[in-house]
Amino acid sequence: MAPTTQKALIIPAETQPHKLVTDWPVPKPGPTQVLVKLVSAAINPVDAYIPLFGGLGLVSTWPFVNGIDGAGIVEEVGAEVTSVAKGDKVFFMGGFDNRCATFQEYAVQAANRVAKIPDNITFDQAATFSLCLATVVTGIWANDGPNSVRLTPPWETNGTTKYAGQAALIFGGGTSVGQFAIQCARMQGFSPIITTASPKHTAFLQSLGATHVVDRALSPAEITAALPALTGGKPIQYVHDSFGRDRDAQRLGFTALAPGGAFVTVNPRNPEFIADLEVESEKKGEGKRVARAFGSYEIPGNGKLGDEMFGRLTGWLEAGVLVPNRVEVLPNGLAGIDAGCEKVVKGEVSGMKLVVHISETP
Ligand SMILES: NC(=O)c1ccc[n+]([C@@H]2O[C@H](COP(=O)([O-])OP(=O)(O)OC[C@H]3O[C@@H](n4cnc5c(N)ncnc54)[C@H](OP(=O)(O)O)[C@@H]3O)[C@@H](O)[C@H]2O)c1
Incomplete structure (x- = not known):
């Protein structure tokens, strides 16, 4: 008792x-x-x-x-x-x-x-x-509401093939959130998966699925200049802002994102700056999709995803799909x-x- x-x-x-x-x-x-x-x-x-x-x-x-x-x-x-x-x-x-x-x-x-x-x-x-994983998956896989860019989740038809070979860019791969953003991008087949982090995390982040780790201390201009070689000239279709507190990184990521691409930020409390980026982009007709992730399965739009996740988490951990x-x-x-x-x-x-x-x- x-x-x-x-x-x-x-x-x-x-x-x-x-x-x-x-x-x-x-x-x-x-x-x-x-x-x-x-x-x-x-x-x-x-x-x-x-x-x-x-x-x-x-x-x-x-x-x-x-x-x-x-x-x-x-x-x-x-x-x-x-x-x-x-x-x-x-x-x-x-x-x-x-x-x-x-x-x-x-x-x-x-x-x-x-x-x-x-x-x-x-x-x-x-x-x-649990929280950091929820923050990533609700921002990309929730099927409803304004907090998700609604990628097709890996358990649905084409969820592991639709994005295969598309370039993804993850800011702050060393954060707990970033580690799951990398793993989820790998599950979906994104490639390359480029992340910014301290160089000391390189081997670990590569073990999770990052293909390239760029020093997060480089200037935005240096990171921007490095991207074409790392993507092999492919357009970047998905950007995840896993740190959420660096406006330079947010601007860089939003700008580097291809028209029609998906941008997720984990900082829903800093809406004005991201909104300004969206307005700039809308004026150019770029059609970039934006989500401000909120790590909860209990807010409107995220419940079905919570059911799906809790049905799979144990198996994913056991199989090493998620680390x-x-x-x-x-x-x-x-x-x-x-x-x-x-x-x-x-x-x-x-x-x-x-x-x-x-x-x-x-
Ligand atoms: N929206 C939501 O629902 C939600 C939920 C959870 C978290 N968050 C937010 O998500 C962010 C990450 O949370 P977390 O728990 O994953 O954090 P965390 O792991 O505790 O963050 C520590 C990491 O941040 C890295 N870092 C520090 N400054 C950085 C920068 N300028 N750029 C990139 N990385 C940097 C550090 O890298 P080094 O090792 O290189 O020093 C360190 O590894 C936080 O801003 C948090 O508030 C939002």
């Missing part, structure tokens, strides 16, 4: 810092939900920025339990749940909802929004990527999260996902 109270890292009120409490209520699963005892939780940039910037418009109730990505063991299942059982190892993402948050010992989630962890993947690895992020484990469980958030804010996270072990919480 799960206890009735638990340790949780809460934000008591808007713009207050994290506070570790020991008497937070353990949520009860509804009929179609599961209760998960968390083993590992990962830190995303948004987790670091919410306590600093008052919820970023994403938080509707305070106190707020932070944390989006996690993995653990099913502790209880609702009366109607048949897809998972007590004792199963699973991973899932929360979504700005205290009951599903991962910076606590126990969380609930809908049974169709958890995936079993295959034997070749650790809890730490499984905790690393999780590399992991750096921080000490002290929930009490170590502030140190991780500080690293995020200082820009000290490099090619790794910061993870804590919940049971190490003092």
Whole structure:
């Protein structure tokens, strides 16, 4: 039986810092939900920025339990749940909802929004990527709504052939998001897949599917000059802005994109700049498609994709179709999260996902 109270890292009120409490209520699963005892939780940039910037418009109730990505063991299942059982190892993402948050010992989630962890993947690895993968796939494969460029997903007819041999350009391949943008582009057959990143990530990003890694420290003019040789003169049909905070890169990518091509940015909070690029392009009649990705399967237009993804994730991980992020484990469980958030804010996270072990919480 799960206890009735638990340790949780809460934000008591808007713009207050994290506070570790020991008497937070353990949520009860509804009929179609599961209760998960968390083993590992990962830190995303948004987790670091919410306590600093008052919820970023994403938080509707305070106190707020932070944390989006996690993995653990099913502790209880609702009366109607048949897809998972007590004792199963699973991973899932929360979504700005205290009951599903991962910076606590126990969380609930809908049974169709958890995936079993295959034997070749650790809890730490499984905790690393749900949000960042969702951010990529909702921006490219969601079938509806304004947040997707609607590429044909790889499980649909022609989804792995339609884009074969087309050039893709991914800005910020070293980010967690970028690593999944590369892997998804590889699944679809894009080639070449050119990415900007620090040169130290070259071998790893090539192992994920990048064909060329361009030093992200080069100037926009230098990157632009290098592209024709790297594409072999092919038009660039797809650009993914995986970093989302570099206007030079966004302008470069949007400009380099071929007419009719698809541009996805992960920064939906900076709409004006991208809108200006779109207007410029529309005036020229270029027909470039733009999506501002939002990493959630629960917003309108993304639900069907969520069902498809959760039906496939375990198999993809087991087969190595998707490779999780590399992991750096921080000490002290929930009490170590502030140190991780500080690293995020200082820009000290490099090619790794910061993870804590919940049971190490003092
Ligand atoms: N829209 C959404 O729903 C959504 C969801 C998740 C994330 N995001 C956004 O997506 C972005 C990436 O998130 P993440 O979790 O993947 O980040 P992350 O992995 O924590 O980012 C760290 C990486 O950023 C790289 N980096 C730093 N400055 C860069 C630059 N100017 N250009 C390219 N790469 C740079 C670093 O590269 P080095 O290793 O070379 O230092 C480092 O590896 C963030 O802006 C985040 O806020 C959006």
